[in-house]
Amino acid sequence: DAKTTQPTSMDCAEGRAANLPCNHSTISGNEYVYWYRQIHSQGPQYIIHGLKNNETNEMASLIITEDRKSSTLILPHATLRDTAVYYCIVRGAGGTSYGKLTFGQGTILTVHP
Amino acid sequence: DGGITQSPKYLFRKEGQNVTLSCEQNLNHDAMYWYRQDPGQGLRLIYYSQIVNDFQKGDIAEGYSVSREKKESFPLTVTSAQKNPTAFYLCASSRSYNEQFFGPGTRLTVL
Numbered sequence: 001d002a003k004t005t006q007p008t009s010m011d012c013a014e015g016r017a018a019n020l021p022c023n024h025s026t027i028s029g030n031e032y033v034y035w036y037r038q039i040h041s042q043g044p045q046y047i048i049h050g051l052k053n054n055e056t057n058e059m060a061s062l063i064i065t066e067d068r069k070s071s072t073l074i075l076p077h078a079t080l081r082d083t084a085v086y087y088c089i090v091r092g093a094g095g096t097s098y099g100k101l102t103f104g105q106g107t108i109l110t111v112h113p
Numbered sequence: 114d115g116g117i118t119q120s121p122k123y124l125f126r127k128e129g130q131n132v133t134l135s136c137e138q139n140l141n142h143d144a145m146y147w148y149r150q151d152p153g154q155g156l157r158l159i160y161y162s163q164i165v166n167d168f169q170k171g172d173i174a175e176g177y178s179v180s181r182e183k184k185e186s187f188p189l190t191v192t193s194a195q196k197n198p199t200a201f202y203l204c205a206s207s208r209s210y211n212e213q214f215f216g217p218g219t220r221l222t223v224l
Binding site: 044104 | 118123148153154155156157158161171201203205212213214215216217218
């Protein structure tokens, strides 16, 4: 699976949009981009995933560049409860990549009042 | 309520003792996984199972063992051969290649 690079930490004001970047320049054609987040001492929570089109759900939006080498997770109106570590993961659709999520260090997002 | 349960939330054991961590899911998912997380680090895959009576080693399987006798259950045994067993252990499940759902975790401390 391709490696990802994320900033170590970011801050955001409550009510504003939080834009979390991720670089995955070695991504291959059949690899998906997944985002999870982990609130302190809890299990990770799935947020969203995509292949090449932009995606939106009730939690967030995922913008993937046309060359697929980077993506941005957008939390449109951040709240204090969005403070967490956000993981960007690139994962293949099958074969030896089955089930394996490779978690890096992630981005610590702190939302301020 | 559908979900994944892990018990207990906190577990203390003496060095040299084997310990088994429980993971149960009622989501009817075929695949289940065990991860380990150390302070300030990401998750690392220990074992995973795609189907009942079958499981595969992950990246850090040494010192651990698993079984998958029922679809709903995937217990993890931390053996005395595991050199640094103190960690946060997370169980997850998924339907085929879809997103994984995680349990609340078990924090194991070996004294």
